[in-house]
Structure formats: structure tokens, C-alpha cells
Amino acid sequence: xxxxxxxxxxNLKRKPLRxxxxxxxxxxxxxxxxxxxxxxxxxxxGLDSYSARLGAxxxxxxxxxxxxxxxxxxxxxxxxxxxxxxxxKIDKIANVEGVDKLSPQFFLASTSASCCSASVxxxxxxxxxxxxxxxxxxxxxxxSIGDGDIVVGSEISVTTSGKLKFYNVECNVxxxxxxxxxxxxxxxxxxxxxxxxxxxxxKELGFTFLDGVNVDKSVSAVMIKVKSGYDAESVAAxxxxxxTGIRSGSSTSYVSGVAGGLDNVSGIIGALSxxxxxxxxxxxxxxxxxxxxxxxxxxxxxxxxxxxKKSLYKLIIVEISILSAVGASVGVILSGAFIxxxxxxIRRSLQMPYLVPEWWQLALFAVAAVVISVLTGVIASLFSVxxxxxxxxxxxxxxxx
Amino acid sequence: xxxxxxxxxxxxxxxxAGTNFFYAVQSTDFxxxxxxxxxxxxxxxxxxxxxxxxxxxxxxxxxxxxYIGNTDLYLSEDGERSQFRNENIGVIPQGQTGxxxxxxxxxxxxxxxxxxxxxGEKIVRAEELLKAVGLYDLKDVYPNELSGGEMRRMAIxxxxxxxxxxILADEPTGDLDEENTALVxxxxxxxxxxxxxxxxxxxxxxxxxxxxxxxxxxxxxxxxKTA
Numbered sequence: 001x002x003x004x005x006x007x008x009x010x011n012l013k014r015k016p017l018r019x020x021x022x023x024x025x026x027x028x029x030x031x032x033x034x035x036x037x038x039x040x041x042x043x044x045x046g047l048d049s050y051s052a053r054l055g056a057x058x059x060x061x062x063x064x065x066x067x068x069x070x071x072x073x074x075x076x077x078x079x080x081x082x083x084x085x086x087x088x089k090i091d092k093i094a095n096v097e098g099v100d101k102l103s104p105q106f107f108l109a110s111t112s113a114s115c116c117s118a119s120v121x122x123x124x125x126x127x128x129x130x131x132x133x134x135x136x137x138x139x140x141x142x143x144s145i146g147d148g149d150i151v152v153g154s155e156i157s158v159t160t161s162g163k164l165k166f167y168n169v170e171c172n173v174x175x176x177x178x179x180x181x182x183x184x185x186x187x188x189x190x191x192x193x194x195x196x197x198x199x200x201x202x203k204e205l206g207f208t209f210l211d212g213v214n215v216d217k218s219v220s221a222v223m224i225k226v227k228s229g230y231d232a233e234s235v236a237a238x239x240x241x242x243x244t245g246i247r248s249g250s251s252t253s254y255v256s257g258v259a260g261g262l263d264n265v266s267g268i269i270g271a272l273s274x275x276x277x278x279x280x281x282x283x284x285x286x287x288x289x290x291x292x293x294x295x296x297x298x299x300x301x302x303x304x305x306x307x308x309k310k311s312l313y314k315l316i317i318v319e320i321s322i323l324s325a326v327g328a329s330v331g332v333i334l335s336g337a338f339i340x341x342x343x344x345x346i347r348r349s350l351q352m353p354y355l356v357p358e359w360w361q362l363a364l365f366a367v368a369a370v371v372i373s374v375l376t377g378v379i380a381s382l383f384s385v386x387x388x389x390x391x392x393x394x395x396x397x398x399x400x401x
Numbered sequence: 402x403x404x405x406x407x408x409x410x411x412x413x414x415x416x417x418a419g420t421n422f423f424y425a426v427q428s429t430d431f432x433x434x435x436x437x438x439x440x441x442x443x444x445x446x447x448x449x450x451x452x453x454x455x456x457x458x459x460x461x462x463x464x465x466x467x468y469i470g471n472t473d474l475y476l477s478e479d480g481e482r483s484q485f486r487n488e489n490i491g492v493i494p495q496g497q498t499g500x501x502x503x504x505x506x507x508x509x510x511x512x513x514x515x516x517x518x519x520x521g522e523k524i525v526r527a528e529e530l531l532k533a534v535g536l537y538d539l540k541d542v543y544p545n546e547l548s549g550g551e552m553r554r555m556a557i558x559x560x561x562x563x564x565x566x567x568i569l570a571d572e573p574t575g576d577l578d579e580e581n582t583a584l585v586x587x588x589x590x591x592x593x594x595x596x597x598x599x600x601x602x603x604x605x606x607x608x609x610x611x612x613x614x615x616x617x618x619x620x621x622x623x624x625x626k627t628a
Contacts, residue, residue, distance in 0.1 A: 003514040010502035301498045304459060305512045305559070306487020308480040394451070394460025397494050 004311055008319040019323055022287060026327030026373050027334065029280045034369035035335035036269035038362070042343065043262045046181035046353030050075065050258060053180050054251045055132025056223035057232040060093060060239060061085075066247035071221065072254065076353055078155075078183030080109030080121040082209045084218040085246055092243045093222055098230035099239075103129040106195050107220035108202070109209070110166045110188075120156060121187045122166055124195025132223045133189055141175030147197075148172060151189040154179040155344075167201040169194065181347065181355025224248075261352050277376060284380035288320065292384035296396045303393030313385045317378055324377030328370040336366070402470040402489065402566035404456060404598050406431040409465030410621075411451050425451040427621040428464065433614075435566070438593040439600045440609060442626075443618035449602040450495060450571050452618065456600065457492050457569045458482045469567055487512055491560035491597075493570040497552045499544030506531065506540040509558045523562065530558035533588060535581075550577045557585055561592060568592055570601040574608055586611045 012019045054075070061071045065083035073079040087104065094102055106124035125133045127145050137151050145151065150171040152158060158173045165171070171194065179185055190198070199215040226235045232250035239248035292299070299312050307315075339346070340356065347354035357365070410428045415421045426448040433439050443449045454460035456467055458474045467474040469489060474482060486492070491512075499508050509527040513519040531537040534554035536547075544552055557573055568589060574582040582605060590611050593599045601608070609615055615626040 003517065007500075007502065014502045297496070297498065298500055300459075301494060301500060302511075302515075303483070304457065304486075304492040304494050304498075305515060306483050307515050308483035310480060311483075311515070392454075392460045394454030394457070397450075397454065397459065397496075 004315045005318050008315060008322055011319055012323060018291070022284065022320075023323050023327030023330070025280055025283055026324045026377055027331035029276050029376060030328035030331030030369045030373040031335040032269075032273050032276045033372055034332045034365055035339050036273050037365045037369065038335070038339050038356070039346070040262075040266045040269055041361070041365070042181065042346075042354045042356050043265055043350070043352055045355035045357060046347070047255065047258055047262050049180040049355050050182045050353040051251065051255045053132075053136065053182060053184055054254060055135065056251060057226045058099075058224040058236045058239065058248055058250050059254065060089075060222040060224065060243075060246050060248045061220065063245055063247045065220070066249065072257075074107065074121050074183055074187075075254070076183050076258070077348060077351060078121060078186035080119065081107060082109050083107065083220055084213050085220070086214075087217050087219045089243050089246055090219065090222055093224065093239055093246075093248075096235065096238045096242050098226050098235040099224055100227040101129070101131055101225040103131060103223050104192075104219035105133075105221045105223060106192060106199070106218070108166075108195055108199050110198075111207070118156065118164070120153075121183070122150075122195055122198065123187050123189050124192050125189060126192050130223075131225055136177055137175060137189065140177055143174065145174065145189070145191050147191065147193045149174045149190070150194070151175045151177060153177055153185040153187045155185040156188060164188070167198040167205065169198045169201060179355065180353070181343075182353040258352055261350070265350065265352070277372075280373075280376050281380050284320075284377055285383045288316070288381050288384045289387065292316065292388060296391075299388060300393045300396035304397065309389060312388055316381050316384055316388070320377040320381040321374055324374040325370065328373035331373065332366045332369050335369075336362070402435055402598055403468070404431075404433040404567055404600065405468040406452075406456065407466045407468070409452075409455055409462040409467060411448075411455060411460065412463045424448075424621045426455070426462075426623075429623045431456075431616075431623060433598045433600055435598055436593055436596050437598055438590060438611060438613045439598075439616065440612040440614075441600065441602045441616045441618055441623070442604070442609070443602075447618045448621040448623075449618045452623065453569050453571050453600065453602050457490055458486050459492070484516060487515055488563060489566050491563065491565035491568040491592075493556050493560045493568070493573045495571040495575070495602075497544075497549065498556050499547065499552050501544055504541050504543055505536055505547070505555055508544060508555055509540075509562055511559060512563050518563075526564075527558070527562055530561055531555075534558045534584065550581055553577060554581065554585065557588060561588070566597055568597050568599045568601075570599070570603075572602060572604065574603060574605045579607065582607055 062083045062085040065071045070081040070083050074081050090104055103126055108122040110120050110122055112119040148171050150173055152173055154177055162173050163170055164173060196215050199210060203210050226232050236248040236250045302312060343354055343356050406429055408428045408430060410424060411426045412422045412424050415423060441449050455462045461475055472485060506527055509530060510519050510523060513523040531540050534557060536551060536554055560568060574585055577585060586608055589599050616623050617626050
């Protein structure tokens, strides 16, 4: 090992408390940088995924479902909901100018009672008209979704038999969808025949949430694709004017609230990161400056023995780099350990879609956090290096004699 | 190696903002031949250490030139000058100068390690030097476990490790008792007998008897003392 690297290690070992305190500061910096990047990227991924999974230009839901936020609850947080409107509204919606394609969906919340394997949101869609669910299903399953077949979200546990029961309808799980970081990860998809059979059974089993609902003539949401050249916002507004008892919104309007939340969170994390970075540079800079002053005699002796100024800069920079690299690595590990296992809790707390990046992206962020933290240490040490470069060793020996 | 100073002087500012400077060393000519043992005496603050540091290449003179052999010391860049010092000049700085992270043996080997010249031969020499200064049994301890005198003897062994042609010692016997002073002085005297140029700054009157020449420094003015 190079002598100055060896000496750096020995110096760090000799003052364990000082080394620990400075490393801890760098660890805090890398903790915030890595953790903040994971959070912001996960939220951004979640938002992209949410936007993509919505899959429609305009979504129509019963008025109450939109005003009470039930539809967003289903999408964002996976809180099961039951809301219905008459399927007769589909024809009225279809007549609005600018509507190209439309496909109804039927929502049904299962329960934790013995008739159901789990309490989840079941979404019924029409494979003949659908354009928002099947593209995602087809990424995992190329076959058709027949009666009794279901496709499940990534967070649904499937038994070894590959079957799940909802309202006494035993279903074959034909595919598990990719993770989205949204409430849809806890959803189950079935065709209209299957979900309506479940709804009828629910009624027979005495569940009251379907009281007054004609299952065969009801839908929960209508997904709409607008014609080329038409503005989704305008079409949504036209639908709101033409059809009563519903609320129509463009996908942008569903996403904009979440995007606003993401901007807020990103802003807070960005400001926190900058603050801690500045704090780290100042505290490390002042500490290293004081330490270098205290070590003036040591540096002067090294100079007297023939060490050049450059090798002393190297000594300082190697010391701070080792200290920063260790601190930054610990910070990254702690940050990962604190944040990565708790994605579901973070999603629920922030009420925003949350999709953790791929492992290679995490590795990249970790390396970047370590590099930035080490560079921060090196930048902070430049004050000391500058002071050292100004002084003749003879003066340092004289000052400390 | 001949050590030669041509009209070297050094000024310092008394306060940073003003122009009130003083001469720590007045314009001085000086020459020491190979094998000579020279001592410089003088009161504290008379400029002895400043003069020695200029000879060592550790303090740039305000004016004048320093030659070690044929090398104009301050003509070269810091890196080159530092390596030259490492290879040719053994410096014994004033005060306690052990590096606290290194053991006594590692401290003695320090000059040989800076440019990667620490080999088995150097380790043997370091151990011999430690035996000569009576610190062999303490070679694996750290300097904070040494007394002031032991630390000073360690610094002397360290200055001799590279077998330098020039030895510059600033108060090397400051903390030593009579017996250890005699030991250190004989080590330096032997180095001079071996051809090294030894220049030593001291307050110690007992040490004066070892010198070939004695200079006195007063108010930054160096003058040779006659017997």
C-alpha cells in the first residue's frame, strides 16, 4: 500500500471518535441523497405508471364517486369501492362529439368473509371493447380472459392451486400483472360475465352495498378514447354537460393532483438535500480546517522529512476520501434499509403511487450518492489544502515549536 | 556536501495589514564544508531556527541563495526540492516531532517510506540506530508513550536513517540529560567524521566542545566565534 494511504488509515484509526463524527456527517448526507432519490424516483415512476395504467383519455364515473374521491382511492391506494351508474349513460356518452372508443368497467369490492379469498377490488371489463386493461394483461398473458378467469395485481397472493374465490365464484388465476406502484397492484381483473356473477352472488349472500343496483344494467366507470384532433379536456366538459349524474374527467385531471403532490415532495426533498449538502460542506470544512491547524506540526515534520506539498494534499484528500467513502456507504446502506422495505407504508402515508426503481437504477443511485458525498468531503478539504499551500514548513515548525 | 548561503535574509511582518516588518535574519553569507561540525548559538528569537530552516529548504529566504553541493535549493520546484531534502538532508526539528500514528520504528523509517525506499536494509539500519540511541526495546510503542528525551532521540535516529550528506539539527539536546547529550553529540560527531556536514543550533554549553566551528547569532546577524 502507498505510504500516504497507509498513514491516512493510521491517522483515522488513531482518532476513532473524530473519524466517527465526521463519517456520521457524511453518512447523513448520503442517507438523505440516496433516500431522497429513491423517494422522488419511486413517486415519479408511480406517477408515470399511474398515468399509463389509466389508459384512457377521459374517465367517467358516478358523480359521488368522483366528488368523494372513491375512484382515486381505488386507483391510488387500493381502497376497495363500490359505485355504480346506469349503463344507459353509455349510449349518451357515445353520442358526445369527439368520443372515439369507450369501454365500461364494473367495480366490486370483495370482503374478508368466508365467501372470498381476500378483501380486494375486483374490476370487471369487457374484453371486446377494452383498450385500457388488455394492453397490460397482454404483456403477461396472451390468451383470452374467459368466464371464471381472472388476472391479478402484483400484490395479490395466489395459492398453489392457482385459484381464488370471490363471492363463491371460484376463479382461475391466468396471470399476475407487473407491479405498478398504485392501488391497482391489489386489484383483480375479470370479464363482465364473471364479475356480474360475483355481484349477483353477493346480493344473494345478503351484502347490502348492492341494494337498489341492477347488476345487469349498471357500470362503475366508462373509459374513453377521444378522436384524433379532439382535446380530452373539452370532450370531458362536453360529457359533463350532456350527461347528468356523472363526473367526467380527463386523465390529465386525475394525474395533475398527484403530480402536484410529487412536485411538493420533490421540492421538500430537494431543499433538504441542498441544505444538508451545504451544512456538510461547512461543518466538514470548518472541522478539517481546525484539524489541519491542530496537525500543523505533523505536516511540518513530514515536510522536513522530505514530503512535498503535493503529497500532503494527497494525505489530506486520501484521509477525507476514506472517511467519506465509509460514511457514505453506511449512509446508503441505512437509507436503503429504512426506505426500501417500507414502500407500501410510504405509498399509504403519502397517498401517492409509489414504484421503486429497478435494482440497477438503485445501484446507480447508490454509487452517485457515494461519489457526491466523497466529492463533498474533498471539496470541504480544499480550504485546508489552500491554507497548507500558503505556508512554508519552516513557519509551521516555528509556530508550533 | 558543502552547504553555502549567499546573502540570505528573511523578513517577517509584525502585523498582517501593515508594512512594519523586521529582519529575523540579516543578509548573511555562510559556508560549511563536508565533514565539518558547526554549532550556532544565540538567544531565543535571535534567528537561529529561521536560518537553519532556510538552509533546509523549508523556509524561502526573502533574498539570497542557498546551495547544497552544486544545487541551488530554491531554484527548483517544491517537489524536486522536497525529494532532494529527503535524500540529502537529515533534519532534526525543534520540539517533539514524533508522528503519533506511527510506532517508534515506523517514525524512524518515515523518511525512507516517503519515496518508497524502505527495504530490508533500511529496517536493519533503523534497528541499529534505535540500539545506538537506546530505544530498541521501545521500537513498537507509540511516541505518546515516550518521554521528551526519548522522543528527541527518536528524531535523531530518524534524521540519520537516509545517511544524509547534511544534517541540520535544531536544539537536538534540549530535553536530554548529560549522558544522553553525550550520546547524541557523539552520534552527530560520528556522522561528521563520516563526511556529513553537521550544522546544529543549540543552547547547550556542554555541546560546544564537539564543534569544529561555533557561530553566534544575535539580532539576525551571524558571526563566527573565535576560540
